[in-house]
Amino acid sequence: MTIALEARNLVKHYPGVVAVDGVSFDVEEGICFGLLGPNGAGKTTTVEIIEGVSPATSGEVIYYGERAGAKFREEAGIQFQNTALQDFLTVKETLEMFQKLYDNPADLQHVIDECSLGDLLDRDNRKLSGGQRQRLLLAVALINKPRIVFLDEPTTGLDPQARRNFWDLVERIRKAGTTIILTTHYMDEAQILCDDIAIMDGGKIITRGSPGELLHKQYSNVIIEIPIDDVTGDLSGIPHRTLDLQGIVEIDTDDVNTSLQLLAQNVSGMNRMKIRQPNLEDLFLDLTGHSLRA
Amino acid sequence: MFKRIYAIFRARNVEFIRDRSSLSWNILFPILLVFGLSFIFSSGDRALYTVGVLQTSDVIDPTQHAYLDTRYLEFVAINDREVGYRKVERHQLDLLVEFGTPGHYWVNPDSPKGYFAELALLQSDAGNTIIKEQISGEAIRYVDWVLPGILGMNIMFSCLFGVGYVVVRYRKNGFLKRLHATPLRSIEFVIAQVASRLLLILSITTFVYVGTRYFLDTRMEGSHLTLFIVATVGATSLISLGLLVAARVTSEELAGGLLNIVTWPMMMLSGVWFSLESASDWVQQLAKIFPLTHILNSARAVMLDGATLVDVAPQLIALMVMSIVFLALGAAIFRWRAT
Numbered sequence: 001m002t003i004a005l006e007a008r009n010l011v012k013h014y015p016g017v018v019a020v021d022g023v024s025f026d027v028e029e030g031i032c033f034g035l036l037g038p039n040g041a042g043k044t045t046t047v048e049i050i051e052g053v054s055p056a057t058s059g060e061v062i063y064y065g066e067r068a069g070a071k072f073r074e075e076a077g078i079q080f081q082n083t084a085l086q087d088f089l090t091v092k093e094t095l096e097m098f099q100k101l102y103d104n105p106a107d108l109q110h111v112i113d114e115c116s117l118g119d120l121l122d123r124d125n126r127k128l129s130g131g132q133r134q135r136l137l138l139a140v141a142l143i144n145k146p147r148i149v150f151l152d153e154p155t156t157g158l159d160p161q162a163r164r165n166f167w168d169l170v171e172r173i174r175k176a177g178t179t180i181i182l183t184t185h186y187m188d189e190a191q192i193l194c195d196d197i198a199i200m201d202g203g204k205i206i207t208r209g210s211p212g213e214l215l216h217k218q219y220s221n222v223i224i225e226i227p228i229d230d231v232t233g234d235l236s237g238i239p240h241r242t243l244d245l246q247g248i249v250e251i252d253t254d255d256v257n258t259s260l261q262l263l264a265q266n267v268s269g270m271n272r273m274k275i276r277q278p279n280l281e282d283l284f285l286d287l288t289g290h291s292l293r294a
Numbered sequence: 295m296f297k298r299i300y301a302i303f304r305a306r307n308v309e310f311i312r313d314r315s316s317l318s319w320n321i322l323f324p325i326l327l328v329f330g331l332s333f334i335f336s337s338g339d340r341a342l343y344t345v346g347v348l349q350t351s352d353v354i355d356p357t358q359h360a361y362l363d364t365r366y367l368e369f370v371a372i373n374d375r376e377v378g379y380r381k382v383e384r385h386q387l388d389l390l391v392e393f394g395t396p397g398h399y400w401v402n403p404d405s406p407k408g409y410f411a412e413l414a415l416l417q418s419d420a421g422n423t424i425i426k427e428q429i430s431g432e433a434i435r436y437v438d439w440v441l442p443g444i445l446g447m448n449i450m451f452s453c454l455f456g457v458g459y460v461v462v463r464y465r466k467n468g469f470l471k472r473l474h475a476t477p478l479r480s481i482e483f484v485i486a487q488v489a490s491r492l493l494l495i496l497s498i499t500t501f502v503y504v505g506t507r508y509f510l511d512t513r514m515e516g517s518h519l520t521l522f523i524v525a526t527v528g529a530t531s532l533i534s535l536g537l538l539v540a541a542r543v544t545s546e547e548l549a550g551g552l553l554n555i556v557t558w559p560m561m562m563l564s565g566v567w568f569s570l571e572s573a574s575d576w577v578q579q580l581a582k583i584f585p586l587t588h589i590l591n592s593a594r595a596v597m598l599d600g601a602t603l604v605d606v607a608p609q610l611i612a613l614m615v616m617s618i619v620f621l622a623l624g625a626a627i628f629r630w631r632a633t
Contacts, residue, residue, distance in 0.1 A: 051475055052474075052475070053471055053474050053475055053630065053631060054631065070477065073475070073476065073477045074477055076475070078472075078475040080468060080471060080472060080475075082468050083468045083469065083471070083472045084464075084467030084468050084469045084472075085469065085472075086305055086306075086309050086469060087309055087313070088308065088309045088312035088313055089305060089308060089309060093305065093308060094305075096301075097301045097302070097304070097305045098301075098476065100297050100298060100300070100301035101298050101301055101473075101476040101477060101478050102476065102477060103477070140472075144476075
């Protein structure tokens with residue numbers, strides 16, 4: 001097992017705020033590592049320290065056994081959450097410009113094909129749709145044949161079709177052996193793409209492992225969902241949570257049979273009831289809380 | 295290193311050239327100014343008659359001769375005899391006088407204003423003690439004098455605002471942060487910006503210069519190569535200043551304010567529209583801290599007096615030193631990120 005990247009006790013202070021508070025983790029070569037957390041958890045700051053675009057107050061980043069430096073800049077591909085490209089340049093000109101910034105760039109045509117940009121080469125950067133723009137930004141991140149790619153909330157604002165296309169693309173990159181560091185707050189995205197995740201809150205990592213391991217460790221139960229409209233009796237004897245907005249009642253139980261018997265006496269019917277395993281979103285909400293973050 | 299600089303240089307050029315509104319403004323603005331001023335000042339009139347008083351002191355003693363009490367004449371002290379002669383020759387002074395025993399005065403017989411200034415002198419000189427000397431030469435039109443000022447001003451605005459705003463915009467929208475995540479170094483980025491703006495502004499200035507020379511037959515006593523060197527060195531210093539101003543700023547509003555603070559004193563004190571020769575000594579000394587002053591003085595020396603590269607070398611050295619200082623400081627404090 002080769003460790004591609006290691007963050008050692010990263011700390012970042014802003015006036016009056018500790019944005020990152022002693023974060024340490026390592027990332028195995030060739031996997032997709034997800035850094036999850038609610039808004040303001042410190043994940044983007046952590047990743048920007050690792051990327052070298054924001055200095056840490058203390059701590060260090062190790063890339064293939066050495067402090068991250070010139071070699072890291074040459075071999076890392078980065079897609080930031082908010083990046084503008086140069087105005088008035090076409091997609092092809094943008095890629096060519098970034099290609100020339102590296103000593104060992106990728107073949108341009110290969111990157112164009114990989115990111116499905118062939119039909120957009122002569123289009124002005126400013127005239128791309130959200131999904132096309134994300135594909136271009138990913139192509140820019142891949143232009144140096146990176147060994148490690150950072151994707152910071154890459155599918156924010158994309159429609160479902162564009163998101164799925166993007167996931168396919170990321171999966172192809174990972175299968176080619178590239179290490180991926182993904183920050184996202186879409187739990188379905190993390191569950192599909194990530195081999196290993198860390199959940200951050202308050203500037204710290206609060207849990208770490210593969211999605212399966214984390215769910216197995218956290219939950220031995222299942223979740224029963226039933227529409228509020230179908231509830232006719234009193235559920236006070238059954239531990240439950242009412243989600244008004246979704247119009248459902250959630251029952252978290254490790255004894256499905258008993259719960260179903262109790263429910264049968266208090267609901268009008270069970271045709272619309274669902275039984276599901278807890279997912280990352282449940283885990284995320286349980287660990288970071290349900291209240292709104294600033 | 296050069297590959298990276300060229301990549302940024304080329305991309306910036308393409309961006310500028312395709313930005314039609316910015317390109318048009320950079321070309322049209324100086325052309326409109328030159329032709330407008332040429333039309334307005336085509337008669338060559340100035341508000342006052344200007345008489346040079348040849349003396350060693352900078353302060354003119356009005357009691358030394360009755361002529362100095364004459365109304366509607368502006369008297370300026372001239373310390374250098376050759377400078378005084380040249381100004382009479384070029385009609386920049388209507389008359390030059392030296393009081394003494396005997397006194398002398400120099401007037402250009404081709405200058406109508408010199409004729410009236412001479413009449414006033416003779417009227418005030420009851421004993422006819424001042425001896426007349428003649429200097430002949432062709433007048434310098436206002437458009438000849440102001441052309442370097444307008445070209446210099448356009449270079450200044452283009453270099454300072456063109457570079458400063460662009461860098462701040464790049465920083466604010468995250469493009470600089472994206473570049474920072476590549477092997478590109480700040481000095482490479484800065485050099486590429488300097489080279490790009492230099493190429494563009496020299497192209498535009500050459501185009502405007504050739505146009506005014508063709509249509510207005512503007513004066514050129516010196517070498518075009520020397521003038522080109524002055525423009526190149528001068529523009530480099532102004533671009534470097536723009537980069538320094540924009541090195542850390544993240545707000546376009548603040549950048550605009552800072553650039554205005556830098557440009558307006560130069561507009562007023564560097565001699566764009568009028569000569570500072572009659573201004574007080576401290577103003578003239580203050581003006582020397584501005585790159586534009588050195589650019590305009592050396593450009594006018596080349597265009598109007600035929601100065602050589604050696605003659606303008608002190609001004610060019612001053613500009614080069616400024617460029618190095620501005621660039622080094624700008625690269626040292628350069629910030630890639632908005633926050």
